[in-house]
Amino acid sequence: MEMPVPNSAILSRKAQIVARLRMVLPADAVIDDPSETRAYECDALAAYRCPPLAAVLPASTEEVAAVLKICHDENVPVVPRGAGTSLAGGALPTADSVILGVARMNEVLETDYDNRIIRVQSGRTNLSVTGAVEEEDFFYAPDPSSQLACAIAGNIAMNSGGAHCLKYGVTTNNLLGVTMVMMDGTVVEIGGAHLDAAGYDLLGLICGSEGQLGIVTEATLRILRKPEGARPILVGYDSNEVAGQCVSDIIKAGVLPVAIEFMDRPCIRATEAFVGAGYPDCKALLIIEVEGSDAEIDSQLGVISQIARKHNPVELRESTSSEESAAIWLGRKSAFGAMGRINDYMCLDGTIPVSELPHVLRRIEELSQEYGLDVGNVFHAGDGNMHPLILFDANKPGDLETCEALGAEILKLCVEVGGCLTGEHGVGIEKRDLMKTQFNGPDMDIQMQVKDVFDPKWLLNPAKVFPLDISADRRSLAA
């Protein structure tokens, strides 16, 4: 993956830049020793690494504003960092950039159950937002797999999803307001505890902009009352087509499950070997979860199992207790770990129209054979968000490159059938150069013009999202 050549003028001014940062932040909040900046050299896309010029850990909106003002003045690129769990390289530094980490801003500022909102500093982890309100039986709905570690700042930057978005939506549907610092240090308040924008929907624009428009320091999030209960059903089929048809029929029947998860044979076998969840050895496995009171769950699961039986499943297991639910979820929740035990893997994130599922799975199988790398599929079938896991050996020369080439083919396939490159992980550097398969020149240019408005000098996370060649002129503005 190509990254821009660092600006030598900035590298040579390192001492001066760090000294200015030290004037506005406590001593321990500015990190410039190469042995320490290495901690920030990568995110969860660990194949790519580069230590930054320096890293700063401001503790307030004011400190963020002070840092950005200096970097704006010095023309230094700034790479925002939540918890560093991006799978797309969203927080990968360049050698001439300052990493701005929000980890020290993790306070709950306000909890309001009457209005069903919580206001937090953006460095707070996703799961600890729910943690702050679960005593009152409330929760924050978006639940990315990394929710134990990932920060709300990163969730907003990538518009993160999770397993339950079929019912509850993704981050953008649960975000009501932000305090954001612009690259020049200006602080803006957008949205709040009320609904919808007064003018343009800037909140919707900021969410998912990968830290390129501003740095969100505080967020107002919608919280929801927990359902009375939830229970899954497990159904196994001997063909992907039939499983796909079953998903489609369930959706058409008027039941809205909170999650529909899909695993294919390679994943089923890997998880069986790993945790022994007792899954049937079949081609395709569905886990469908519904919510409500006990009676409501029984009745919804009744409808679902009736539909599922029409398609002749090899196995059908309705959970009747929390123990049985846990057993059904065990394999799914260990799927990534199970695949990781076999080999290194690359996790893709394309989304397709649900009706294209059988076709896409068949094509992935063919591509996997063509490239000689195994691919396991485990994904959110209800919303078409695929997560093909390509297995490769990082120690084998050329394997990573083959894996990336296969990944690119699969993502192109997603776009071809009417889908997109990324459903919840973001573009980052990983899918930057594939943007041209989804967007034409003008489609990308209008997006870059939006960045021109928010960050005219292109200093915020500049080498991400857009292919380097088309953003080159803009990125060289400040240099």
Next chain:
Amino acid sequence: MITDTMLAPTSEAELAEAIKDATSAIHIQGGGTRPIGQTSAQVVLTTARLTGIELYDPGALTLVAKAGTSVAEIEAALAAENQRLLFEPMDHRGLMGTEGTPTIGGVVAANVSGPRRIQAGACRDALLGVRFVDGQGTVLKNGGRVMKNVTGYDLVKLMAGSYGTLGVMSEMAFKVLPGIETQACVLINGLSNDAAVAAMCTALGSPFEISGAAHTPSGLDGHPVTMLRLEGFADSVTYRAKQLMTLLDGVGDMQVESDPDKVKAGWAWVRDVETFHGREGDVWRISVKPTDGPEIAGRVGGDVLFDWGGGLIWALVPSGTDLRTKLGHFRGHATLIRANVATKSAIPVFQPEPAPVAALANGLRAKFDPKGILNPGLMG
């Protein structure tokens, strides 16, 4: 109504040509049923002839339609598959005193969302993708037709509610939802605004999935009524209505309306703000934090209707009232929905924004419409 003096392209290519060739500013319309705000542009361009459902995939819960497609056609197509639009768009004709056919493009341009907004999200939340023509006549697309998509910036949300000032939308894709078996409404009589909002907060903070929470200080018989809607399978609706009444026990005189037709009519009354139809005066729409609702409504000094659990206040005030001055400082925003030309010229239709936010909005407008020809003046 499409007249001879209007530009009425029949394809996206014609739409792009019309904008590219424009020698003066353009007033963009869908069906012309929601004349919110005003523009200095004289030439009207209507999207009403860009019609048709392009794709409807019930198994994937997605529908793609051209901008001029009537809302009625879309709702009928969905109903035939027992599906529906999540966001329950309001029909403005009764309130605005307009005629014509509401189009889906108009709904998106004004981000029109009804009572279910509190549970299922706004129009913008159901919008998956848009195609539009910018102020220079360039055809652009953003988003797509899949439910999860974070590829590039989300201009889809930006276009929703931009009233044609950033581009003229030609096509849009929606996430749709399964239809419901039945609906019921718990009605509470005689509550003050404060007690009603408190009851609605309790209901919305329960696990019983309330899909509408509204309060009128003067219902059909002149007395206050608070309405809480439940939707879903019959057994579940019955169960939740019972649980809800137990939860709210002691709040006031309560009953359940379970005739689905009556419930539907009641919520159409709320959605379309029927209580103000045919009445003199200006209509304002105020979005606030729900618990601030009663206090803000008190400052209005006119008739009000609460929706969204107290977070949306519809207000009817004497013509020419500068309501924002009366409201004073509050967190939220007020939009002047219906007023005569003189009032709309004197009072900003949209809530004025703080300088740094207004600078961003102006900056975006200058990029999307550098010649300033799309609905100039409507949003600044």
